Amino acid sequence: MSVAPDTGRRSFLGRLIALFVLGRLRAARASETAPRLLLSASQRATLMASAEILVPGATAAGVVEFVTAMLAREDPLLCYRFVSLPIPVVQFYQAALSEIDRCCRQQHGAVLSELDAQRQNAFIGALARGALEDWRGPPQPLVYFLLRNDAVDVVYGQVASYQRLQIPYMAHITPPSGWPPV
């Protein structure tokens, strides 16, 4: 599936992020001293479903294990690192995944994994375009961008990914297998 390329995406995203940040800053500050909570069972299920729709093979490649291991690190090596938001990364993922869940239930009366393939693709396509109505979470295109890149990391970022596509990996130093939270 594809969505129409948007050459003004960066500036549009910037404004969306600014609006979202303003709204969440107070909550984020309040939670800075709270223990780092990881993802709930329903959030993990939504992560798995979203990632599999975005990048087929993400579940088998361990996307849930990857994201939860990274969220447990002091310095998560997710693409979230590059967006520099004043919201703790765990809180961002919780908010994004819970909102996908809520929004999907509201629109379809079911969670993402329960939809047929056509409706799953339509939902994710709308997320990419920022077209989901009554969305109350982080900016939709940003959620699409980050979840898609997490899934890409596990499906296309490992030595086995290159072997599958018959592309030489050519490591100087081979990465560890799996995603230890250290």
Add this chain to the structure above:
Amino acid sequence: MSETDVAIVGSGATGTLLAARLAAKGLKVVILEGGPNRIPAQLISSTVWSRRLKWAGPQVRLAGDEPLPFPFEAGWGRGGSALHHYACWFRLHREDFGIASLHGVGRDWPMHYEDLRPYYDTLQREIGVSGDAEREVWRPPGDPYPMPPQPVYRQAELISRGFERRGLRVAPLPMAINSVPYNGRPACIQDGWCDAGCPTGALANPIAIFAEALERTGVKTLYRAAVTRLVSDASGHRVQAVEYFDSHGQRHALRAHVVILAAFAVQNPRILLNSSSSQHPAGVANSSGLVGRCLMSHGAVNLYGMFDEPTENHLGRTGGQLFSQEHYRTGKPGPFEPGYTLRIGNALKLGDIGGIANARADLYGAALTDFMRRAAVNLGTMSALCDSLPSVSNRVELSSEKDAHGAALARVVHSFDDETRRTIVAATEEGKKLLQDAGAREVWAAPPRTEHLMGGTLMGTDRARSVTNGYGQTHDVENLFIAGPGLFPTSGAVNPTFTALALAARSADYILAQWTGLRAAA
């Protein structure tokens, strides 16, 4: 309170070069590095694990129409951003030094190309640069490269056909990457892992080129030393000490005869602005009001073509294989007509921000799977790097948020002007045509982006319109120097690292020549 001759903030390319140069002449040098130590054995070949090298210090708030990708551009730990840089070591063109005189826009540099040429020549010989000076018909006068050019693979050969058909010239990309063993460092094995840091030392990152010299000359580096401010003397004309916090949160002050800020184009202004006092109410070295102002980034765009033939896009270097400056500005006086450099044939990885999967960020599901299968074998790419003029509205300023030590975070505001946006569009259209002429079956461009950080602490001759002189010495504070691309008055349309290093080498000579005076005034 400890004391040293020279305190350098930042262990990146320019900080380590200055440390090596000054310590070699017997000065006692301490480097304060905000991030952790790094050793080559940690430079894992992975698009995920390599993110450890990217910025993880105090957050930087990003704003504007084209926000700067600071966390991606900057480095975290020993080696700074140069530990993951692509080593495209271009020289600025002669005309880049006089944009204002030639075109009535932007600013002139406080020097001519001829002033910097000896430093380019010396550095390329000392460190090692590969290339073909004769084929670089756009290159200003300079010594030939000490190493032959890098190998060219199928991707660049295919794309260069498009240039040839249009009568446009290409040349091997000048790179601070060994094409043959040089100065005890091995030749590159062409695996495209430059962004993950090069553990073999073939790529001239600061660890590869300066670690031995720093150790031999007794330079001390303090890691996880978070510099928060500079402490001025009563006169305000000198900096007495650098205040920093160690990893246990303990505050320290390091006294120094000379202080050099080499912490990149955002953290340097942040430290200066956070150092306000009764002597410097607007921040240290900020009598011009220009600290943090005129931050620049190149306009950039990635261009893609899907070929019928295999492109071997996994081979080579991340920065590319060939380049063309047929669309660079000329030195002809008159209206400013921005130019650009096209870099051809970047080695690609499957994932990460600049990887194949994000060449079509709009694809997902089965369409992405199909695209990845084809692109891994048949994708070719090049990228345009466009001129960008300084604007005072593009800036580093202090946020109301504080870091763990109570120092205000940086907020960076950046938008392109219309001229730069038009140049990006022109480069995009030209690049797509060239790929079509090269025989690509499908051709497209990614959304425009920013690349590199420059400005924010401009150098110049007029103290009312600049922060430092041509040696990086601040106009207001005689023993305070700035290093790095933050000094650039204009951007040119080439990667900035080689020029930043040439300026730092020039600053080192100046500091050594002026040392008696700089120290005597203490």
